[in-house]
Amino acid sequence: MQDTSTTTADPQRERTYRDRGYVIAPGLITPDETAMLRHEAGRIGRGELGGVEGLTPAAGDATDDEASRQFLCVHFPHKMSPVFRSFLAHPRIVTILTELVGPDVKAMQSMLFTKAEGRPGQAWHQDEFWIPTRDRSLTGVWIALDDATVENGCLWALPGSHRRGVLYPDREHEDERFDCTVESYGFPYRDSDAVPLEVEAGDVVFFNGYLLHRSLPNTGRHGMRRALVNHYMNANSVLPWQTVPAGTHIGKWDYRDIVLVAGEDPYAYRGTPDLSTPMVRPEREGGCHR
Template sequence: MKKLCKSYQDNGFVVIPNLFNESKINELLAETLRLCREEGSKLPKTHLLTNKSHPPSNIDEMSDDELLSHFLALHFPHKMSPSFRSMLDAPELVPYLAMLIGPNVKCMQSMLFVKKSGKPGQAWHQDEHFIPTRDRSLTGVWIALDDATIENGCLWIIPGSHKAGVLYPVRSPVSKEYDGAPEAFNYPYSPDEALPVEVSKGSVVFFHGYLLHSSLKNRSKEQYRRALVHHYMSAESLLPWDCGGQIPTTRDNRDIVMVCGRDPYNWKGIEDVLKPYIRGEREPTQIIENLG
């Protein structure tokens, strides 16, 4: 564990191979299909969705493969599914979270990426830009539901890019390789410093909230690159995250799940404010309105 912690501090990420067994991954894949088929047409869509990304009205008539082609990501699947809720504090994850973050850990977000062949990647970014913490404890957990390769759009990272503790400016992405999520720029790193993180399904990548990371388009002919992503932080810090203006930034976001340890702010109670929604492909010329 000490070596892993040192590697995380030095590089900003660690990979734990095959942390989840095939049975658990198959359960999550089946639940992914169920959510898309049964809940997909009911969920609100972000205002950046293109027409082709809207879930169709004739879901019942579609094959599984055709259905999944209409989804890029579902946000907050843990609020729709006990299977995904149980993953937030899965016993396989907790020891690593406690080691990297501390004894008291809370989770504020889950995202389920359904990245079919041909789907875009996401431009270079830092998660802390979107989910600001006061103590820089934000930690991403990326759980591979398929083998992730360069061909099908695995993660890419810039080792050590978290160390400066700087959040770089963002803009609308230039390349059509990416969806419309904001792209970091003016950072002091070259493309040669980027490394692909190819992992087998069931493996988990833990990474720092300030680490620059991205993914490329799924260029495989038939493969999916599905992944479940969680975000965690120290429960000892407040969370001034507005989640797209849904919560005032002056408040402490209490729409959380305690994962381990104690909650120093439990007197505030827990809220259920943020609702699941669909994230589709977004045009490169479009940009989130409230970047500040």
Template sequence: MITTTQVNQYKEKGYLVIPDLFSKEEIAALRKETADIFRGKRGVVEGMIDTDDDISDEEVLKKYVAIHFPHKISPVIYKALFHKGVIDVLNGIIGPDVKCMQSMLFVKGPGKAGQSWHQDEFYIPTRDRSLTGVWIAIDDANVENGCLWIIPGKPGYIMRRVENSSKEYADVDTVDVTRFDKDSIPVEVKSGSVVFFHGYTLHSSLRNKTDDCFRTALVNHYMSADSMLPWDQDGHLPATEDLRDIVLVSGKDPYVWKGTVDLNKPYLRPEKLIIKTTI
């Protein structure tokens, strides 16, 4: 169970690392499922390339960056949303009632660019600032293969986004973190470890500079079920005061009377990323 010290660290620093939260067997299942998803064995997603069975998993994965909403087509990923260790931590930092609205499966292969500095609440707004990212390391993540970088402590507001000029990132925009340069730290973790970070916490990742290492990670987003979710999925869905394409993972849903919908569909993340920008 999560301790009071860990809860306080999350509140003060905006992130928390729990080593070995997933067992080796659970990670092995996620790794196999990752290959099966990108081979089209869980359903063909627009943009997927037909591959022969004699091509290695590594060669298949090198063709992609990430897939959004894999839990929509994968029973293994869907089950991972409810992982007991993850839910125990979320109950400590969010509360007893928790819902999930997004999953993302990253397969950052050799040479692939990273994500620029950002705050997740810029993209997924909650009414109570309860958004929490759950970053599950399927591979070891280190500086060389493009681990997370975090600036401890979370600003109390959403910072302005500016044009990105760094080739480290795939995004067209970023947050200017010049004044925080000395505070940013790499979050190097072993396979099976999980990084929890607040929706206002500044984080990024650099390019994978290795020749033969992947940095595969499953990233799920959760929030308090007590809060409504005014998210239009970056303009892909009609504007709403409460998106009900959610999965209740813990406790009770006070809006159960609204029912749920299935609007978001799995899609491949492009190499050049233009999700939502104010530039």
């Protein structure tokens, strides 16, 4: 992605991230860029970029907003959209990532959330539970494509909950406010300790993989809470994530379907096989399989 602007280094930003487990970069993405990403979400909903496992495309004449209501979350949209792939390595985002993670950074996942009216949130969880790293470098980048408010289901975080580096146990739940993913429990925090991360479209939240966070349903009467969420880690650590097909160089101990966004990849000789495919995340509306 061509970009002539710069992001100034900010020592306070890194201190805030280390202390709270998250930091917000206001206005990092321009209005034109957020509009482009919203349009690309509509193209996915209409099936213009190819099939997505679990998604029934909207009619070809559906607007971007109408088409985006076809799903709650699509995993790996960067595999079907050059636009979403380019945002994995957005220069202003990468500048901050190199402050927080280090000079060598790789991405392994993208997720496109749309969360229309009445759609569920996700219960308390830690991203490192889903994407284990060996060096605790997992970093989520949450790009707001709409204003995210308490009413429409913004993120909530438990500040400082990352610092112990503890992965708390998980369990299935029957809370209708949340989608089908499991919830973390047994941690020494109360819901009243949480703070809402209300942000405007174009703001970007950087958060640690051990940070406990959740989102509540969109209770607004109209409008979506769209966000593009990408995950990164230090490229010098292997990624023991998912089950890698037999015959790959290092088997399940290093997931190599990654995109290098900064610096060098010391494991480049292992290649980058194409393993993940776009899919829709299950939600409660007939989608939970217990």
